[in-house]
Amino acid sequence: MNMEKKTKKTAKVRQIDCKLITTTVKKLFIEANTSLGKDVIEALRKSLPQEESATGKEVLVKIMENADIACRSKMPMCQDTGLAVVFLEIGQDVHIVGGNLREAIDEGVRQAYAEGYLRKSVCDPLTRKNTQDNTPAIIHVDIVAGNRLKIIAMPKGGGSENMSAAKMLTPAAGSDGIKKFVLETVEQAGANPCPPIMVGVGIGGSLEEACILAKKALLRPVGEANSKDERLVQMEKELYTGINDLGIGPGGLGGRVTTLAVNAEMMPCHIASLPVAVNIQCHVARHKEVIL
Amino acid sequence: METPRKIKTPLTEEVIASLHAGDMVLISGEVYTARDVAHRRLYEALLKGEALPIDLPKSVIFYAAPTPTPPGKAIGSIGPTTSYRMDFFTPKLIENGLKGMIGKGSRSPEVIAALQKYGAVYFGAIGGIAALSARCVQKAELIAYEDLGPEAIRKLIIVDFPAIVINDTLGNDLYAQAQKKWRVNR
Numbered sequence: 001m002n003m004e005k006k007t008k009k010t011a012k013v014r015q016i017d018c019k020l021i022t023t024t025v026k027k028l029f030i031e032a033n034t035s036l037g038k039d040v041i042e043a044l045r046k047s048l049p050q051e052e053s054a055t056g057k058e059v060l061v062k063i064m065e066n067a068d069i070a071c072r073s074k075m076p077m078c079q080d081t082g083l084a085v086v087f088l089e090i091g092q093d094v095h096i097v098g099g100n101l102r103e104a105i106d107e108g109v110r111q112a113y114a115e116g117y118l119r120k121s122v123c124d125p126l127t128r129k130n131t132q133d134n135t136p137a138i139i140h141v142d143i144v145a146g147n148r149l150k151i152i153a154m155p156k157g158g159g160s161e162n163m164s165a166a167k168m169l170t171p172a173a174g175s176d177g178i179k180k181f182v183l184e185t186v187e188q189a190g191a192n193p194c195p196p197i198m199v200g201v202g203i204g205g206s207l208e209e210a211c212i213l214a215k216k217a218l219l220r221p222v223g224e225a226n227s228k229d230e231r232l233v234q235m236e237k238e239l240y241t242g243i244n245d246l247g248i249g250p251g252g253l254g255g256r257v258t259t260l261a262v263n264a265e266m267m268p269c270h271i272a273s274l275p276v277a278v279n280i281q282c283h284v285a286r287h288k289e290v291i292l
Numbered sequence: 293m294e295t296p297r298k299i300k301t302p303l304t305e306e307v308i309a310s311l312h313a314g315d316m317v318l319i320s321g322e323v324y325t326a327r328d329v330a331h332r333r334l335y336e337a338l339l340k341g342e343a344l345p346i347d348l349p350k351s352v353i354f355y356a357a358p359t360p361t362p363p364g365k366a367i368g369s370i371g372p373t374t375s376y377r378m379d380f381f382t383p384k385l386i387e388n389g390l391k392g393m394i395g396k397g398s399r400s401p402e403v404i405a406a407l408q409k410y411g412a413v414y415f416g417a418i419g420g421i422a423a424l425s426a427r428c429v430q431k432a433e434l435i436a437y438e439d440l441g442p443e444a445i446r447k448l449i450i451v452d453f454p455a456i457v458i459n460d461t462l463g464n465d466l467y468a469q470a471q472k473k474w475r476v477n478r
């Protein structure tokens with residue numbers, strides 16, 4: 001009886017081969033670099049009538065035209081095809097076989113950037129010598145229930161990443177302090193991160209968790225509010241208006257449309273801290289995912 | 293919408309003086325790609341008094357590093373990278389004759405002052421539309437620093453490349469002006 005139960009349990013374990021992970025990662029990075037998400041295209045389309053500046057309108061039209069050309073001709077939308085950020089949600093009943101997971105992912109990145117004619121933009125921090133194959137990938141792992149493996153590929157551009165920031169606020173700063181920090185970060189970024197941007201905000205956790213939350217917030221579809229916390233829905237709305245009031249506009253050339261979305265995520269933190277991270281994403285807001 | 297003005301490189305003194313912040317232009321002719329590491333090398337060569345791989349007084353530098361060229365194309369996707377990272381090196385290049393730069397994002401007060409003092413201009417291009425921009429590039433040729441891969445210096449022949457004058461010889465700054473104009477104070 002006892003034995004039977006055990007076999008039933010282990011039968012749930014699924015094996016996933018590293019080869020499949022490599023081909024999936026490769027496909028996702030090529031796709032992400034050449035085809036913009038429907039949500040972003042829709043948000044751009046909706047922003048056009050909101051833009052009052054003629055130059056701003058022209059920039060928005062060009063951005064949509066570019067996305068269309070890239071998708072049809074399979075060319076990267078941007079020359080910066082990004083640092084290869086990978087989010088994994090690994091079911092606890094998944095058994096990865098046929099190799100090493102990190103190596104399988106890096107190999108997928110290597111193949112995508114070579115065969116997809118993507119730019120290799122990774123280098124040694126001090127010598128600045130290019131690693132030649134866009135590896136290593138930045139990998140974030142979550143262990144979840146079940147026996148599936150979700151892979152999310154997010155090529156992240158340097159221009160918008162450079163304008164991102166994290167800060168340990170005091171608890172006294174509260175939500176006003178958070179909003180002030182987000183607005184300051186976006187204002188300082190100006191034209192640099194290729195507006196219209198998207199803003200990911202991570203609140204709470206620890207220093208690194210706030211940064212990961214901010215990046216994960218960028219994976220949420222444009223136009224979808226936080227579904228877990230009413231307070232964040234309100235904050236997202238206020239920041240969206242506040243950022244668009246900055247007047248930075250498309251291409252930074254002035255206008256009404258500076259951000260397409262503000263997505264915030266939050267988790268509990270230490271009684272002494274209030275970590276906040278702002279991850280800025282450009283209009284080439286790339287990510288593709290697959291569940292194996 | 294004003295019609296953009298067509299200009300050719302190398303930029304002459306008269307053309308540079310006639311360009312003002314906010315002017316839309318279509319640039320044709322030769323431009324050279326160079327960004328972070330290439331700038332450090334150019335800068336160090338100038339300090340050491342060594343010859344440069346490009347003739348600065350005849351040059352417009354495009355802060356860009358394209359994607360690899362697919363078969364049958366003149367170039368991969370290409371567009372501007374953020375310019376402020378080159379600010380440290382730029383005044384020295386302008387002092388030595390550099391006439392124009394194409395990039396995205398604001399420049400430092402030192403760069404803006406050098407543009408005024410020596411007569412040069414900074415053009416902004418739209419970032420992130422690199423598949424579209426690639427259509428304006430007719431030819432790309434490796435010139436120097438091949439070891440830098442995408443960051444190497446390449447000579448591009450561009451035709452009607454759209455840009456907008458951000459900083460002119462009078463000290464104007466389009467980004468600052470435009471953002472001030474559109475800012476809403478509630």
Ligand code: SF4
Binds near residue numbers: 079192283
């Ligand atoms: S910020 Fe984004 S759109 Fe702009 S150059 Fe970098 S990757 Fe491309």
